[in-house]
Amino acid sequence: MELTVGVDVGSTTVKVVIYEGEKLLFKHYERHLSQVRQKTAEILAEAKDLLIGREFKAAISGSAGLGLSKATGIDFVQEVFATGEAVKKYASDTDVVIELGGEDAKIIFFTGGMEERMNGTCAGGTGAFIDQMASLLAVTPDELDKLSANYEKIYPIASRCGVFAKSDIQPLLNQGARKEDIAVSIFQAVVDQTITGLAQGRQIKGKVLFLGGPLFFLKGLQRRFKETLRLSDENAVFPDLGPYAVAIGTSIFARKQERSYTYEDFLARITQASDDSDRTEYLEPLFKDEGEYEEFRARHAKATVERRDIASYYGGAYLGIDCGSTTTKMVLLSEDDKILYEYYSSNKGNPVTIVKEQLEQIYKLCGDHVIMKGSAVTGYGEDLIKNAFNVDAGLVETMAHLRAARFFNPKVDFILDIGGQDIKCFKVKNNCIDSIMLNEACSSGCGSFIETFAKSMGYDIATFANFGLFSKYPVDLGSRCTVFMNSSVKQAQKDGATVEDISAGLSMSVVKNAIYKVIRARSADELGKELVVQGGTFLNDGVLRSFEKELGHDVVRPEIAGLMGAFGAALFSKSLHKDVSSVIKPGDLRRFEHTAKATICQGCTNKCNLTINTFSGGRRFISGNRCERPLGQKETQEVPNLFEYKLNRIKALRSPKGTRGRIGIPLGLNMIENLPFWFTFFTELGFEVVLSDISSRQLYLTGQYSIPSDTACYPAKLMHGHIESLISKGVDMIFYPCMSYNFDEKTADNHFNCPVVAYYPELLYGNMEKLHHVKFLYPYLGLHNRTYFNRSIRNFINKEICIIPYSEIRRASSKAYQAYAKWGEDVKTEGRRALKYAKDHHLKTIVLAGRPYHIDPEINHGIDRLISSFGIVVVTEDAVAHLVEPQKVKVLNQWTYHARLYNSAKYVTTQENMELIQLVSFGCGIDAITTDEVRDILESGGKMYTQLKIDEINNLGAVKIRIRSLLEAMDERSRREHE
Incomplete structure (x- = not known):
């Protein structure tokens, strides 16, 4: 019977099957570690006894198989088609x-x-x-x-x-x-x-x-x-043959081909193809030769900290702990700032255990001749470690790194710290922080970016990084996200690039990502001249060299680049001027225990996912909260929060029973701000207005199945859940109009809604089958023109709902416009009250600026409450935007919500003790315009620009760092202004 061979060369594995007719003779599944051609040849060699001396038909499939097919001349079949062939033959009843x-x-x-x-x-x-x-x-x-x-x-x-x-x-x-x-x-x-x-x-x-x-x-x-x-x-x-489906489908496809192979011919094609090289695009080498590299190393070796033997040291010591995103670092300093002990390693997913082990080691070395006088912790695990081990103080990461950088270069004007997943960079002006930038959720310019590829190729990160130092042809991989980069690396491998070339190319890519995607510099010159770089990623000489080449001048990399957070924390602990640290003592450390239990907070509507950490003696620390409530700490004062004010106003709306039916309105996107209008309009017409539930994670999941694009912003995705909520309430009809225009506030060149806000009802109707079985009303309307609105809504209601006299519609319309205007005035009045409260009580104010629908607690994830928990007054952009003249910006200002952003940013520049934080939804394309404009307005007025990106994930770790960094910078700037 005829032999057929199916080869599926996937992105990470090779699968080979051999059939004789309908009988499966051979199957093999193995990771190829990017050595796709060599591994394929090895597997075929294992099947030699089945193939040698016989002719067979064969084909190749898989995401990495196309290059192999081209190089060998063996027929290729697209993997989706191959899967379809296998299913049709062996599981034809599949849906x-x-x-x-x-x-x-x-x-x-x-x-x-x-x-x-x-x-x-x-x-x-x-x-x-x-x-x-x-x-x-x-x-x-x-x-x-x-x-x-x-x-x-x-x-x-x-x-x-x-x-x-x-x-x-x-x-x-x-x-x-x-x-x-x-x-x-x-x-x-x-x-x-x-x-x-x-x-x-x-x-x-x-x-x-x-x-x-x-x-x-x-x-x-x-x-x-x-x-x-x-x-x-x-x-x-x-199915048992699930991993081999593509290979099986490929063998079915091969049966239809005319060409046959012998074992020797087939194997020769594979092995010879492995030596093909067609690489044409490459970059300048990192180093010309070993001499240039040694000169580079000698220069950077000058930025060092002296060590001192802890065994012969008598006196006080200061402990700094940096519990980072992927690593834990610890430094013990002497009274004269020499390092007595240092530690840097992966936290292995359990930082508490790591810190406990290291404290035991430190106490063992200290004996009775070294006294712990101070301790401080920084990093993502700051709160947990501080509470677990009674550390004296917690310090936000940015301030820890600033202290450390000044130790090496008092004139530093720009600090760039690249860690495992985090990039922290800030400009220093007049000896204080001028602006802060952190990556929100993408780590394409971080250490994990290189580590991921190193592991995929079977190397540890140190070995992999050193490979690229003397590559003659570094691959130009550009600046892309890690998973996007996979395809570029695979292509480079297919074209014959060596591991050395890829290593060098990735080092250069990390630098470009950091400079142009995170810092968003228009050119490398914007980063200043007195740069200090730090973080574990800069211990990689390839990354450091790439950075200097991109900048065009030298930078300072401390020899303890990976320990800078811990070093800065140790320096900070000295400034506490304590006689003895409160950090856990050796006896208590031996008895230390830690357990963790997950729960959900019921303290407010946030429903935070909490982790209850229990330590020895019954001490507890609750993490995961988005406000202070779960910690059992009462706020010292209830400060004004316009996010909460506006949301509570919406929650308070109650519609009486209507004589004309129940009409549902989804509580999302522009319908949140326009709710006073529509609620009043339909109530006045005798309808009972039914609102969808307040957004929650569960509401999102109910509509998740009908979301057609993962790149849409989260506020848009939530609308699917709001529609499901209304359907479940059994309303007579759902009203959600398409609105190209917003209200005209006379502050911009035009007053459009963004395309998503304007036309999402059309998308919902096209993607939610359930809407075809209910009365879904999505007319094109405009509230900016009363005369046009009255005519269009009359025609629509009379045609689609019921006959209502025009006089009644006009009266309801008039009441609706009045209600909308009063709502806006109430927000401005509350804004004035909040600003006065902040001034009277000498409090900081944050203008938390974004879109009106960012007051939705599922969208903002409690960021407003987190800010309030620091005793800061929170106001919205629409509460202050009217307090300045409309701004002229460098772009076409045609969106109502954008105009509010620009005006509120300008207002902030006229006020003391006030900053603006811009909320941006992932997937919001037009916000790429606003971020640059708002930044320019703020920085030209001497203010700092802070942006928080939000999506469906509610982790506020990075957000808290941004906010604390901003507050620390405000305090430091204020101190220096009054010195």
Whole structure:
């Protein structure tokens, strides 16, 4: 019988199957560690006895198979087509196929119209994503699977990109969350990404066939898919040959081809192709030769700190701890600022244990001849470590790094710190912080960016980084996100690039990402001349050299670049001037125990996911809160908060029973600000107005299945849940108009709504099948012109709802316009009250500026309450924008909400003790315009620009750092102004 060979060369694995007719003779599944051609040849060699002496047909498939096919001349079949061939032959009653590979994800709908969808250049929600997360937890994928079986709760974790997810997981680890809960949350994130990123609004139902390695080997992932999609055992099929589906389909495709091969010919094609090289684009080498490298090393070796033998030292010591996103660093300083002890290592997902072990070691070395006089902690795990070990003080990261940088260069004017997942950079002007920039959720310019690739190629990061120092042809990989970069690296490998070339290229890419994507500098010259760089990533000489080459001049990299946070914290602890530190004593340390339990706070509507950490003696620390309530600490004063004020006004609305029916209004996007208008209008017409529930994570999940794009902003995605909420309330009709224009406030060149806000009702109707079975009203209307509105709404109501006299409609319209105007005046009045309160009580004020719908607690994730917990007055942009003349900006100012941003930014520059924080939703394209303009307005007026990006994930770790850094900078600037 005829032999056929199917080869599936995926992004991370090679699968080979050999069939004789319908009989499976051979199957093999193995990771290729980017050595795709060599590994394919090795597997074929294992099947030599089956193939030698016989002719066979063969084909290649897979995301990394196309280059191999071109190089060998062997027929190629697209992997989605190959999957379809296998399913049609062996599981023809399948309705939907979901296949997850290493970096590829596919979904094929067979019932209701054949449709195939595949991920693009993003590997979020795939096997590579799971590998990265397992590495973060310091476990294997198999161990991750076993952990997930014993979960108690599920945390929301971003899945569209591995680096986003790390930014969510690491703070959970630092707060003491259970690994079992994080493990299952990782699997749930993969499921969510499949539903939103691949299905994109099309329902997954019927018999679902799950294929690919991750879905075969990981039982926890199987369970999450079954439970989330509500599939029975009969409808959720995980076949034994699941990992080989593409290879099987490829062998079926091969049967139809004319060309045959012998074993010797086929193997020769594979092995010879492995030596092909077609690389043409490369960059200038990092170093010309070893002599230039030695000169480089000697220059940077001058920025050092003296060490002192702790065994021979007698006196006081100061401890600094930096519990970072992926590593824990500790420094013990002598009275004269010499290092007595230092530690730098991965926190292995358990920073409390690491710190305990290191404190035991320090006390052992200190004996009775070194007295601990001060201690301070900084980093993501600051609160947890401070409470666990009674550390004297906590210090926000930016201030710790500033203290450390000044130690090496008192004239420093720009500090760039690149850690595992975090970039902190700030300008120093007049010896105080002038502006602060941190990455929010993307770590493409961070150490984990290189570490990810190092591990994927089978190297530790230090070995991999050194490979690139003397590469003659560094690959130009540009500046892209980590998972996007995967495709560039794979292509470079196909073109013959060596590991050395890729290592050098990645070092250069990290630098470009940091400068042009995070700092968003128009040119490298903007970074200043007296630069200090720090963080573990700059211990990589390739990254440091790339940075200097991009800048065009030398920088200072302290020899303790990876310890700067801990070093700064130790210096800060000296300034406390304590005789003896309160840090845990050796006896208590020996008896120290730590347990963690997850729960949900019921203190307010935020419903925060809390972790209750219990320490020896019954001491407790509750982490994960977005305000001070869960900690049992009462606020010293109830400061004004306009976010809370506006939300409470909405919650207080009550509609009487109507004679003309119940009309539902979704509580999201522009309908939040226009609610006073529509609520009054329909109530006056005799309708009972029913609002959708206040947004929550659960509300979002109810509508998640119908979201057609994962790149839409979170406020838009929530609208699907609001529609589901209204449908569940059994309203007679749902009213959600399309509105190209907003109210004309006469402050801008025009008064458009953004396209998403204006036309999302159309999208909802097109993607939510349920809306075809209810009365969904989405007319095109405009409130900016009363005459036009009265005519258009009369015609629409009379045609679509019922006949209502025009006089009654005009009267209701008049009342609605009055209600909207009064609502706006009430907000301004409350704003004046808040500003007066801040002035009378000598408090700081933050203008938390964004869109009106950012008052939604599920969108802002309690950021307003977090700011209030610091005793800061919070006002909104619409409460102060009218207090200055309309601003002239460099761009076409045609959006109402944008005009408010610009005006409120200008107002902030006229006030003391006031700053602006801009809220930006991920996926908001037009905010790319506002961020630059708002920054220019603020900085030209001597203020600092702070931006917070928000999406469906509610981790506020980075947000808290931004806010605390801003407050510290305000305090320091104020102190220096009064000196």
